[in-house]
Amino acid sequence: MKHYVHLKSLNTFSIDVFAKHVVTAHNECALLRFWKKAYNKRTPVLILGGGSNILFLENYIGTILLNRIKGIFITENKMAWRLHVGAGEKWHELVTYTINKNIPGLENLAYIPGYVGAAPIQNIGAYGVELSQICEYVDVIDLYNEKKIRFFRAECNFQYRDSIFKNCLKKYAIVSVGLKLNKKWKPVLSYHELTHLNKDSITPRQVFNFINIIRQKKLPxxxxxxxxxxxxxxxxxxxxxxxxxxxxxxxxxxxxxxxxxxxxxxxxxxxxxxxxxxxxxxxxxxxxxxxxxxxxxxxxxxxxxxxxxxxxxxxxxxxxxxxxxxxxxxxxxxxxxxxxxxxx
Structure with a gap:
């Protein structure tokens, strides 16, 4: 299609479709500016992370807005680590980063594709752990009134593969996520593929490595x-x-x-x-x-x-x-x- 942008590399299904425009936002101001430009032209906008949870059925007539707002900021006290993470960070890279920093708590969510900004939308989960258990807040921009809003966990209406954000994708853009990881670590081994592991001697890195191996074996x-x-x-x-x-x-x-x-x-x-x-x-x-x-x-x-x-x-x-x-x-x-x- 003349003057249209190829999307095959921007969705993990590798569906060969096109969009009218593709733009990349590296900060909140750029994200809002790109969105307003498209909105003022009355063209649809789809904010996209890694394209790992979508299926394009046909060409997209509007603007694909890639959210690439980065940054991982860590604070801690005696009880927990708190992470403030940009929506444009890759999820599995975040999990790997925390394991390498000896910060446990995300290991069961290893090898999940996509970006951090998409994680609250679906309330991602795997091997007995869901994002809702570790998420403290989600920061969004209300695209229509340009205000930044913080949704604390109780306000996110997290359910199985669902959240308040899933139904408000046209109104809000997720820009960062806050995670709380307790220092009193206990392995979550309830999932049937993990029950044979020894909970008294297993380490977070071993759980991380084991889940990586499982997922790589059964997922293409x-x-x-x-x-x-x-x-x-x-x-x-x-x-x-x-x-x-x-x-x-x-x-x-x-x-x-x-x-x-x-x-x-x-x-x-x-x-x-x-x-x-x-x-x-x-x-x-x-x-x-x-x-x-x-x-x-x-x-x-x-x-x-x-x-x-x-x-x-x-x-x-x-x-x-x-x-x-x-x-x-x-x-x-x-x-x-x-x-x-x-x-x-």
Whole structure:
């Protein structure tokens, strides 16, 4: 497309689409200036980090605004370390940095792609730890009145892969995140792949290294194979639904939730539909991890990936009467598309 900017390298699915403009903000003033310029021209703006949790379904007619506000500032007292981190820092590099500084607490969240600014939106989590457990605050700019606002943890409405920011992406731009890491470190080894580790002798670096190895073994490298990690959320169901399913599938993995509900494994449900490795055009389900959809040779379209996701959704719904919800954000010509328009 003439005068349009290629986006293939700016999304980990490697979808070959274009945007009208791409600009990069290295500070809050630049971010606000770029956003206002596009807004005044009445063109849509998509603020993007690493593009690791999105699926472009078509070309984007507006401006892609890359948030690259950097900085890691650490203070401490006898009880905890406090980190103030710019939204444009890469998440895994932050985790590595803290481990190298002998600051534990982020090791279970190692090897998660993307940038720090995206972490609160999805309330990222892995291996028994969620961002909400360590997040103290999130700083945002209200793009319409240009005010900077600090949302403390209780105000963020963190839930499983959800937060207040997920529904306010057009209003707020996240510019920094505050984390609190307690000095009384206890390893979190509740996840089934970690339970064999010795909690009395394990170190934060060993947990960090172990999780890196696990994730590298089962998750494809987006540099080689286009993907956005887990495509669907793990479904959370009432206990009566879970009990019914356990009678039929006694070996079904599950995770009890604090609210009394039960989290099931979306990957397991997909596998039981005999879909592991299933291919749809150039899109496919990863042969090692059923929750990951891949752009096999980096030539699949976004609509191919979406069609495969819809097929999975219908297969799981037919077999289990459970309706998977995408974790990945769907982006159309003008911005984010409500997944209910596709997955119903």
């Amino acid at each position: 490298d987006p540099i080689l194979v286009g993907n956005a990690g887990s495509f669907f959320k793990n479904p959370i169901v009432d206990t009566n639904i879970a009990r019914y399913l356990f009678q039929i599938y006694p070996n079904m993995p599950y995770y009890s939730q604090k609210n009394g509900k039960i989290k099931l494994s979306a990957g397991w449900l997909i596998e039981r539909c005999q879909l592991k490795g299933y291919m749809f055009g150039e899109a496919a389900i990863h042969p090692k991890q059923s929750l990951v959809l891949i752009n096999r040779r980096k030539i699949a379209t976004g609509t191919e990936i979406a069609a495969l996701a819809l097929f999975i959704y219908n297969q799981v719904a037919d077999k289990f009467n459970i309706y998977l919800q995408p974790e990945v954000r769907l982006i159309g010509n003008y911005g984010e598309i409500n997944p209910k328009k596709l997955f119903t």
